[in-house]
Amino acid sequence: MSVEYTDGRQFAGELWMPGDPGYMESCFHRVYHSRLPARLPAAVLRAANTDDVVAGVHLARERGWIVGLRSGGHSFPVWGVREGGLLIDLANLNDMSFDRETGIVRVGPAIAGGRELNPYLEQFGMFFPGGGCSDVGLGGFLLQGGIGWNFRGWGFSAEQIVAIDVVTADGELVHADEKENSDLFWAARGAGPGYCGVITNFYLRTRPLPQGLSSTLQIFSADDYADVLDWLCAEQVNFDPLVHLVAISLVPQFPIPGHRDGELGFAIWAVAFCDSMEEADAALRPIIGGPFAEKAEHTVPPHPTTLEAEYAFVDSSHPPNRRYRVDSAWVEGSPKAITSASTRLVLERPRNEPGHTFFQFALPRQGPDMAMSLRTNVMVGAYIIYQDAADDDRYQDWLLSAMGELEPLTIGQYWGDSDQQVRRVKCLTDDAWKRLRRIRAERDPDGVFADYLAGSVPFDNTNEWQTEGSS
Ligand SMILES: Cc1cc2nc3c(=O)[nH]c(=O)nc-3n(C[C@H](O)[C@H](O)[C@H](O)COP(=O)(O)OP(=O)(O)OC[C@H]3O[C@@H](n4cnc5c(N)ncnc54)[C@H](O)[C@@H]3O)c2cc1C
Known part of the structure; x- marks a missing residue:
């Protein structure tokens, strides 16, 4: 549909203003989850193509609107929707x-x-x-x-x-x-x-596409989490670099003999991306046969898998149209210190929802020179996934206090699992942050594009508990 706007600009896509039929739907179109902000944009442009994006930026400049963006609609704070801004929805830039x-x-x-x-x-x-x-x-x-x-x-x-x-x-x-x-x-x-x-x-x-794609899952009683996590934090650096490895605190979604229904378990999930099944099995053996293997309540031995099956496994614990509270921390410390500071996140997390606390492991490595520069060998993330808005504050308070216990070990946070309106945590190294701000000042001196969304003070890439005078 061709839309002519008052400035005489033609958009091949669609443009909505407050009061237009479909405006509210366009503001949150394709947003994956249901905890939506109260912020509303001055206009929404669903661009049909790159020319529309160019025209949208010109229109925003003329009107003095900041530009927010939506690609896949998965950001938890719904970053693209800015009060009084122009939301450019890139849904159709999909070839x-x-x-x-x-x-x-x-x-x-x-x-x-x-x-x-x-x-x-x-x-x-x-x-x-x-x-x-x-x-x-x-x-x-x-x-x-x-x-x-x-x-x-x-x-x-x-x-x-x-x-x-x-x-x-x-x-x-x-x-x-x-x-x-x-x-x-x-x-x-x-x-x-x-x-x-x-x-x-x-x-x-x-x-x-790896020819040796193999997956394994072990679920332990939550009582064994400290032993298992301590061992993983210490040993993961010795496992095969082709093994994707995550440890997860969750309520198993299927009955396990000996495991009480509705109670938390602690899982090791590993997927080998190798050239052959033999290599994959060898890569997974030290993980599945670790020192606590006999204590596992449920073991799915290494088996050939597909990307589709592994996506389905992850998707099953991230349902759409629910309210999400998430937070994360790149942590550094001894395995015992990480394990101990994670106790609340693992053992006391809400049980009546499909959320989880996860430990994402990484090998020490020097990546290329790029803005994303901050990471450690262990990232802790927590997702609380629920339906009732009445639980918003309760879950936010719990998450803040549980993440607070990790703060002495926290180097920073991952953008993807963050909401700087709720907790201000560093996401880039100091050097990268300075360089990024310089580039932004040179490339966008008028602030056309929405800057980081933070709470009462602008985001300054610091950990709020380390900032002088912070509460
Ligand atoms: C269910 C679920 C599972 C997730 N799993 C993972 C995971 O496995 N790994 C992981 O790393 N993250 C994960 N995330 C986090 C996710 O990657 C981030 O929320 C990310 O921002 C989503 O990108 P998007 O394009 O879908 O989001 P959007 O909300 O569309 O975009 C987020 C913001 O990114 C910027 N942006 C997006 N597109 C552009 C563009 N084309 N040009 C300039 N700026 C742009 C804008 O600031 C925009 O507001 C998950 C999130 C959810 C909800």
């Missing part, structure tokens, strides 16, 4: 093309890594390590670094971006890579929800 010669795939930002990109790449025998949930949009995911399949061994998914197309604050479409517009390229790999442009295409390096 993909694969270059067989280079192994590089070009994707629009609204493409979902699991539901769309990997099924497309499969025909070429390739894959891309997007987020664990099949539906997460690549736009927001890649901008914040991206913790995808085998983050432990391969690092952030954004390391695989080789170039981008960006609409700048001047409303100009440019290409950026390590040589051309290298500042925009550097910033795109980690700036998270404060980038100074609209990325209309990502060019991503892909990997051959």
